[in-house]
Amino acid sequence: MPLIEVISSLLGRASRALGLETIDTFPPGHRYADTRWDKAYFDIPSDYKPERIEQAMADAIINTPSVFVYIEHPTPRMQRALLGVIHARLRRASTPPNDLLAMLIAAYASPRTQEAVPGLRAAIAGTDGYDPSMRVAHLAAWLADMPAAFDVIDAQ
Structure with a gap:
């Protein structure tokens, strides 16, 4: 291996370890390793631990809910945000x-998206084939009947 490649590799590792790079996924092997996001909308330093990554993502969703569309396979915590x-x-x-309800429906188009609230996947799947506006209306009605579902405490 040429010296320049070795130096480049070492600089890359140091950069990631120091948090100088922005990441777009959880570390390999993490339970949410399928979750991906657009680095242009989420500035997550590479030295963040998974818990801090997830909290930063949830905070971003709370502050600007429209960024949810830039997440593939959002974690249950991100969905609860x-x-x-x-x-x-x-x-x-x-x-x-x-608009927000449509983003949630789109996230559940993938079977790899983990369910955030019991019955949510079934409620969304029950409207497959409906007009998009009807799907949104059904989901809004379903969510309106579940006020306690959003008071879930995140378990470590």
């Missing part, structure tokens, strides 16, 4: 947050 925003908007507004 979005569900919390949806729930707050359902309580405050007369119209449901259709």
Whole structure:
């Protein structure tokens, strides 16, 4: 191996270890290793531990819910962050947050997305084949009937 490649490899490792790079996935072997996000929307340093990564992602979703669309296979915690925003908007507004509900439905298009709230996958799957606006309306109604579902405490 040429010296330049060795030096480049060592610099890359040091850069990641010091948190100088932005990552777009959990570490290999992590239980949410399938989860991916667009680095352009989430500035997650490479030295963050998985718990801190997930918290940073959830905080970003709470602050700017529209970034949820840039996550593939969101973790249950990320989904609960979005569900919390949806729930707050359902309580405050007369119209449901259709854009956020549509993002949640899209996330469940993949079977690799883990369920955040018991019955959510079934509620979404029950509307397969419906018009997108009807799917959103059914999900909004289902979520409106479950106010306690968003008070789930994240287990370590």
